[in-house]
Amino acid sequence: MNVTIAYIEEPPFGWTDYDGVPKGADLELANTVLRAIGITQIEHRLTTFSELLPGVEAGRWDMNVPLFVTPERAGLVAFSLPVWAISDGFLIRAGNLKGLRSYASLAERPDARLGIIAGQVQHQSAKEAGVADEQIVIFEEQAEAIEAVRSEAIDAYASTALGNRILAERIGDSVVAVDHEAREYGDYHVPVGAFSFNKSNTSLINAVNGQLRSYLGSQMHRATMAKYGLTNREIDPAVVRRADVEL
Known part of the structure; x- marks a missing residue:
């Protein structure tokens, strides 16, 4: 079979x-x-x-x-x-100058832009946390979102925390992974x-x-x-x- x-x-x-x-x-x-x-x-x-x-x-x-x-x-x-x-996390440029630690922290920065792959659950999670539509940039492929982070077209790419840690290790010093702050429900x-x-x-x-x-x-x-x-x-x-x- x-x-x-x-x-x-x-x-x-x-x-x-x-x-x-x-x-x-x-x-x-x-x-x-x-x-x-x-x-x-x-x-x-x-x-x-x-x-x-x-x-x-x-x-x-x-x-x-x-x-x-x-x-x-x-x-x-x-x-x-x-x-x-698996919980969510961000892939961001090294230094994290805007202090992005969660969807809520990004929502508090109207100048921050978040990359998300079309159709993934991170889109709804970001909106529920208060991230505005105009802050969200939709991509079809992960490689496009990663390049947007590296080129400073966006400030963060949202995906699984584990996946972003692996990406950061592979890409090197230009980006870092940020696990989202622990949620109260455990x-x-x-x-x-x-x-x-x-x-x-x-x-x-x-x-x-x-x-x-x-x-x-x-x-x-x-x-x-x-x-x-x-x-x-x-x-x-x-x-x-x-x-x-x-x-």
Whole structure:
């Protein structure tokens, strides 16, 4: 049986390596789970974030790499059990001259501009924190947002805190990652991410969830994710909260 999984360029979750081979934490997790349920052929399809949900909904591929679970998205696709829980953060120029530490702090600076990838949950989070529409610049690709930070076209790029830390390490001294200030509701309410599928693909959904139940949180799972920078902080909330997600 062949399964095609779509991914985007977003280290450490997924990226195309120098040799053209797709790699990343989410892709390795997917490969491990799919092989364990008997899938012998796995194809990886590079796409854009805005095409992930429409693509799997239309049947152009079988599943997507994990993305944040929201009620709106759950109306379009079926989500697996959650596989990680990650808070937001900023990628900013070194020095952080405007003191940007959270969406709220950016909202207090009318001169600050925030870059966000079209369709990502960070857009709604920023608006709920008071960031004005005129402060937000929408990009289709992560590389465009990163270049805008480096060229000073925007002051910050919002994405996952973990992803931005990896980006900052790769880019070097010109940018830094800023984890958002801790929220009062605690780590176990940080948004969770999950694989997504066409709602009619029940056999694949059930098989993947069955394997995730036995694999997530295991010693092997934690060791594998640690290679990409995911720690117990990102794994434990997802393991605890998986029963809260409607499947």
